[in-house]
Amino acid sequence: MEPIRTFDGKVAALPINDIDTDQIIPARFLKVTDKAGLGEALFSDWRFNSDGSPKPDFVLNQPEHQGSSVLVAGRNFGCGSSREHAPWALVGAGFKAVISTDFADIFRNNALKNGLLPIAVDEETQQQLFSLVAEDPQTQVTVDLEAQTITLPDGRQVTFPIDNFAKHCLLNGVDQLGFLLGLETDISAYEDSHTARTQTTAV
Amino acid sequence: MTTVNGQQPQTLFEKVWNNHLVRPQTDSAPAVLYIDLHLIHEVTSPQAFTQLRERGLKVRRPQNTLGTMDHSTPTTPRGLDGIIPVADAQASAQLDVMRKNCADFGIPLFELGTENQGIVHVIGPEQGLTQPGMTIVCGDSHTSTHGAFGALAFGIGTSEVAHVLATQCLLQNKPKTMAIRVDGRLSEGVVAKDIILAIIAKIGVGGGTGHVFEYMGEAIRGLSMEGRMTICNMSIEGGARAGMVAPDDTTFEYVAGRPHAPKGADWDAAVAAWRQLPTDDGATFDAEVVLDADALVPMITYGTNPGMGMSITDRVPDPDRMGDLSQKQALDKALRYMDLQPGQPLLGKPVDVVFIGSCTNSRITDLRLAAQMLDGRKVADNLRVMVVPGSQQVKAQAEAEGLDEIFKAAGAEWREAGCSMCIAMNGDQLQAGQYAVSTSNRNFEGRQGKGGRTFLASPLTAAATALNGVITDPRQIITERELA
Ligand code: SF4
Numbered sequence: 001m002e003p004i005r006t007f008d009g010k011v012a013a014l015p016i017n018d019i020d021t022d023q024i025i026p027a028r029f030l031k032v033t034d035k036a037g038l039g040e041a042l043f044s045d046w047r048f049n050s051d052g053s054p055k056p057d058f059v060l061n062q063p064e065h066q067g068s069s070v071l072v073a074g075r076n077f078g079c080g081s082s083r084e085h086a087p088w089a090l091v092g093a094g095f096k097a098v099i100s101t102d103f104a105d106i107f108r109n110n111a112l113k114n115g116l117l118p119i120a121v122d123e124e125t126q127q128q129l130f131s132l133v134a135e136d137p138q139t140q141v142t143v144d145l146e147a148q149t150i151t152l153p154d155g156r157q158v159t160f161p162i163d164n165f166a167k168h169c170l171l172n173g174v175d176q177l178g179f180l181l182g183l184e185t186d187i188s189a190y191e192d193s194h195t196a197r198t199q200t201t202a203v
Numbered sequence: 204m205t206t207v208n209g210q211q212p213q214t215l216f217e218k219v220w221n222n223h224l225v226r227p228q229t230d231s232a233p234a235v236l237y238i239d240l241h242l243i244h245e246v247t248s249p250q251a252f253t254q255l256r257e258r259g260l261k262v263r264r265p266q267n268t269l270g271t272m273d274h275s276t277p278t279t280p281r282g283l284d285g286i287i288p289v290a291d292a293q294a295s296a297q298l299d300v301m302r303k304n305c306a307d308f309g310i311p312l313f314e315l316g317t318e319n320q321g322i323v324h325v326i327g328p329e330q331g332l333t334q335p336g337m338t339i340v341c342g343d344s345h346t347s348t349h350g351a352f353g354a355l356a357f358g359i360g361t362s363e364v365a366h367v368l369a370t371q372c373l374l375q376n377k378p379k380t381m382a383i384r385v386d387g388r389l390s391e392g393v394v395a396k397d398i399i400l401a402i403i404a405k406i407g408v409g410g411g412t413g414h415v416f417e418y419m420g421e422a423i424r425g426l427s428m429e430g431r432m433t434i435c436n437m438s439i440e441g442g443a444r445a446g447m448v449a450p451d452d453t454t455f456e457y458v459a460g461r462p463h464a465p466k467g468a469d470w471d472a473a474v475a476a477w478r479q480l481p482t483d484d485g486a487t488f489d490a491e492v493v494l495d496a497d498a499l500v501p502m503i504t505y506g507t508n509p510g511m512g513m514s515i516t517d518r519v520p521d522p523d524r525m526g527d528l529s530q531k532q533a534l535d536k537a538l539r540y541m542d543l544q545p546g547q548p549l550l551g552k553p554v555d556v557v558f559i560g561s562c563t564n565s566r567i568t569d570l571r572l573a574a575q576m577l578d579g580r581k582v583a584d585n586l587r588v589m590v591v592p593g594s595q596q597v598k599a600q601a602e603a604e605g606l607d608e609i610f611k612a613a614g615a616e617w618r619e620a621g622c623s624m625c626i627a628m629n630g631d632q633l634q635a636g637q638y639a640v641s642t643s644n645r646n647f648e649g650r651q652g653k654g655g656r657t658f659l660a661s662p663l664t665a666a667a668t669a670l671n672g673v674i675t676d677p678r679q680i681i682t683e684r685e686l687a
Contacts, residue, residue, distance in 0.1 A: 017533045018408050018508050022647040027626045031275055031293040033249035033300045045649045050635065074529055076409035079442065079508075080647060082344040083247065084360035105378075105412060105444050106344060110360035163376060165232045176362070177254070180370040183225065183235060187263075187372055190225045190237050197239045198332050198463050200269040200311050 039092025078107025247342030321594020331461025583672025
């Protein structure tokens with residue numbers, strides 16, 4: 001994974017609470033066995049009519065929002081299923097960060113493993129971003145992962161939390177599977193002192 | 204503070220968590236948690252195996268891993284050749300990849316159409332693989348189901364599926380705990396599904412984020428294992444990744460004698476250990492919610508997330524009466540999608556489909572409840588009623604009891620095992636604009652088919668609705684029968 005440090009991103013807004021992963025990517029797109037092309041299915045049922053034509057009033061279809069890389073959304077973003085296809089679709093469509101007041105647990109974990117930053121801010125900042133984007137669709141923010149800040153167009157800096165390990169991995173492009181594989185001694189020691197509970201291969 | 208045997212009192216969750224720490228959490232790294240059982244299915248595992256192949260890795264513990272096919276599998280009745288036809292080429296390719304992955308990496312697979320195949324959260328308990336005190340994961344958010352046994356069970360993403368395949372471990376930050384106490388007793392016509400719908404209506408779909416639930420209280424103790432599974436299943440709909448119930452005699456009786464249950468002296472040792480798992484007196488939770496089962500009536504959802512639920516006798520709420528603006532907007536949007544009016548009752552509302560199935564409510568007791576309601580009656584005209592058993596084992600048991608005959612005689616479809624219209628990946632789906640009463644767990648926009656509209660309810664409410672063709676309070680049918 002590519003390390004992330006800072007980036008400027010144009011913001012698109014979806015001021016809707018509890019956006020679930022079935023909206024982010026509907027289940028019928030989950031029959032793939034790789035990650036290719038999922039960006040095109042992002043928010044498919046909100047973005048396209050049944051005949052495949054784009055719905056002009058949906059934010060990601062509006063010309064002024066093309067090239068957005070930061071999504072600001074209502075609270076509890078990413079609730080519902082564990083499908084990692086949701087962050088894959090967001091990343092595939094060019095997003096690098098999602099800003100909300102809070103995220104569903106599995107979505108947050110999945111996002112972090114794919115270099116998509118889940119940025120939790122207070123409600124006031126979230127509302128300010130909604131208004132800024134409504135006034136000026138070209139609104140940009142600067143995200144600084146090292147400093148854990150986003151900088152709004154008026155220069156205001158807002159800090160966001162991220163756990164130390166996830167931050168370290170993102171900043172240094174560390175792959176978590178590699179980290180776990182490095183713990184072989186600890187894992188073997190655990191296995192030696194705990195007998196396996198069940199054998200799926202038996203019976 | 205009180206101590207037990209010189210130790211701090213611990214919750215059920217803490218005991219299971221601590222027993223599985225390969226490394227505790229530190230400031231710089233999450234805990235490394237050992238996983239006892241890893242369940243996989245065709246939809247969320249392919250990219251994980253790709254990662255293993257790219258890095259030349261093996262599956263560390265195939266003997267603690269089990270695959271099934273459930274999400275994109277057809278549930279249409281078998282052909283004369285006994286084969287269940289897969290109509291969709293993409294789904295068929297996905298199933299082939301699953302077969303190849305399991306074969307290449309030595310993982311046992313419950314293949315489509317074979318005697319043990321079924322929904323991943325139905326087969327684990329059924330085989331006796333799900334046991335108290337274990338850690339269980341699957342690339343599927345309803346893994347919370349297995350918590351009914353006092354296991355710590357939660358859904359993970361595909362990257363984490365690869366982590367577990369390769370190392371049998373996960374990096375996890377320790378969640379908080381929430382006690383959900385359900386006191387009192389359920390009245391006739393009110394079942395486990397109504398309890399969990401009421402809990403989620405109370406706390407909201409984000410109410411449990413960051414927490415593991417422990418369900419407790421008289422009403423929970425009084426439930427069968429299958430009822431407890433229904434409740435734990437929907438923990439994720441309240442935002443919690445996991446929900447647990449302390450193991451007790453009900454749990455042990457359910458596990459005993461199943462294919463993978465410990466036997467003989469091992470069984471006695473296991474039960475003795477399991478009896479140590481329940482939360483100690485004096486242990487504390489980070490939050491607590493209390494619900495009164497005596498006051499519960501059948502529940503139904505009216506909106507587009509499982510938190511938008513109400514008593515079946517209530518009226519659809521009015522967005523203008525919502526305190527918070529974003530809640531008003533959410534309700535407005537949901538009612539527009541559902542094409543419902545504020546103040547409208549749902550009782551008497553015509554529906555197009557009744558779906559009885561899913562990992563929430565497709566076990567034998569669920570099917571028995573539905574069959575009791577339908578026995579000797581006909582479902583309404585112009586209504587599609589689908590009954591989809593959760594596994595081939597459930598299907599066989601139901602057929603041994605003659606439930607299939609009751610469903611068929613009533614005019615319902617009796618289908619093969621799988622997720623089916625819960626997720627609408629396999630061709631079983633609502634048409635745009637159709638209404639369904641469904642025993643599944645999610646009423647999100649389009650969940651059961653693009654443009655489809657879902658009312659979540661219990662198997663009793665679903666079956667009562669099937670009889671009348673309109674949303675029906677199951678207590679009404681029960682009373683009519685008693686009077687007849
Ligand atoms: S039945 Fe529905 S919720 Fe359960 S595993 Fe299948 S798709 Fe998921």
